[in-house]
Structures are given as structure tokens and as C-alpha cells.
Amino acid sequence: MSGELVPVEELLRLFEAAHWAPSSGNNQPWRFVYARRDTPEWDRFFGLLADGNRLWCSKAAALVVVISRGTRETRDGKTVPARTHSFDTGAAWAYLALQGTLSGLVVHGMEGFDYERAAGELEVPPHHTVECMVAVGRPGRAEDLPERLRAVEHPNERRPVSDVVSEGRFGRGATESA
Ligand SMILES: Cc1cc2nc3c(=O)[nH]c(=O)nc-3n(C[C@H](O)[C@H](O)[C@H](O)COP(=O)(O)O)c2cc1C
Numbered sequence: 001m002s003g004e005l006v007p008v009e010e011l012l013r014l015f016e017a018a019h020w021a022p023s024s025g026n027n028q029p030w031r032f033v034y035a036r037r038d039t040p041e042w043d044r045f046f047g048l049l050a051d052g053n054r055l056w057c058s059k060a061a062a063l064v065v066v067i068s069r070g071t072r073e074t075r076d077g078k079t080v081p082a083r084t085h086s087f088d089t090g091a092a093w094a095y096l097a098l099q100g101t102l103s104g105l106v107v108h109g110m111e112g113f114d115y116e117r118a119a120g121e122l123e124v125p126p127h128h129t130v131e132c133m134v135a136v137g138r139p140g141r142a143e144d145l146p147e148r149l150r151a152v153e154h155p156n157e158r159r160p161v162s163d164v165v166s167e168g169r170f171g172r173g174a175t176e177s178a
Contacts, residue, residue, distance in 0.1 A: 001056065001059040001061070001140045002137065002138045002139060002140035002141070003059040003137075003138075004061065004138040005036070005061050006061035006136065006137065006138065011034065011061075011062055015032055015034075016099075017098065018032065018093065018095045019092065020095060021091040021092035021094075022088070022091060023084065023091070024084040024087075027082055027085070027088065029068045029069040029072070029084075030088065030089040030093075031068065031128065032065070032066060033067065034062050034065070035062065036062050037060065037062065044121055044122075045063040046058070048065075048113045048118050049110070049112065050113055050114075053133075053135075055149065056135075056145065057110075057135045060136060061136055061137040062137070063136075064096075064134040064136065065122055065133050066093050066131045066132045066133070066134060067122075067129065067130055068085040068086055068128065069085060069127065070128060071127045072085075085129070086131060093131075093134065097109070097134075100136060106139050107135075108134065108135045108136075109133075110133040110135060111132060113133045115130045118130045118133070162174060
């Protein structure tokens, strides 16, 4: 990332996209807490990160903690577990990332941070799960990265689709098209 800041209006567009994600029963269990680099909250968020992520996140414009609510209310007012809260929140994060990419930003998910401290320091209430952190920024130049990171700065591969799709039973592969 370049280190350039991103105006809050531009950042909010990402959350707008995220909150249109589908969810079971339209429960919308996702919650986002963010800090911008030019604000006093930044240090608290940055301090949660593992060293490896700090290295490149120092140039991010914003850090986001993605949280999901693990319970929902039924029509008759009971609070019950929301079975798909993490799945739905994963969809919302993907929308956020897609909108960011469309807007020309870098959006990068991270599990390399202290989940317990995040829950405590951000005052996440009970029955909520800290799912992930996300760094958002403007793209920088690969040449400006430390050497170790420069070496991995290339498009990633994916395993073949046939490894992850199967017809009828788990792990049996998909039917080849004619
Ligand atoms: C939930 C999640 C956690 C991740 N955690 C980290 C992380 O802590 N540090 C990091 O550098 N990348 C992290 N990544 C990035 C993945 O390693 C990356 O998305 C994956 O290797 C595929 O690469 P691509 O997104 O460039 O195609 C994470 C991605 C996701 C979705």
C-alpha cells in the first residue's frame, strides 16, 4: 500500500456494499469496527496485529475488525443461536472486498492478530465473535516493500475446481461436461 489516506466517505462505501450481503433470515449478523490511520484509535487497532502484518499494515489507510453476532431473535422474542452467523459475515466481508477492489483500493483479510485482545479492547459484547481483521489502503509499489514481502507479491494460484466440487457425495469429483 502507498500510505495515502482514504477519505471516510470512500471507506463507508465499502461498508455500504458489505451490509447488502445476504444472510439467513436476513439476520445481518455482521458488525464492523474500524480505525483510520490519522485518528487516535489507530494505535489500538495497529497494536493488535502480529508482527508480520504490522510490517505492511503501517501503510494501510484503515484497519477494520469484522465481528459477527452469534445469536438472533425469533418472532416470538426468544434469543437463539444464529447458526450461520460466521458464514453470513464471510459473505459480507467478500462484498466489502469486492467493492474495495472495484474502487481501486487494496483490501486484505488478516487472521494474524490477537483475537482476545481485540474483543476486550474494542468492547465486543457477549455472544459476538471476532472473525477477522481487514486492512484497506491505496495500492503502493512492490519495489517499496521489504525484500521478503516483495518476493511473495504476485497473483496467487487456486487449487483446481475439481478438487473442491463433487457431485452426489463428498470428495467424488464433478461430472465432466460433454
Ligand atoms: C480470513 C483471512 C485471513 C487472512 N490472514 C492473513 C494474514 O494474517 N496475513 C496476511 O498477510 N494475509 C492474510 N490473508 C490473505 C490470504 O493469505 C490471501 O487472501 C490468500 O493467500 C489468497 O491470495 P489472494 O487474496 O492474493 O488471491 C488472509 C485472508 C483471509 C480471507
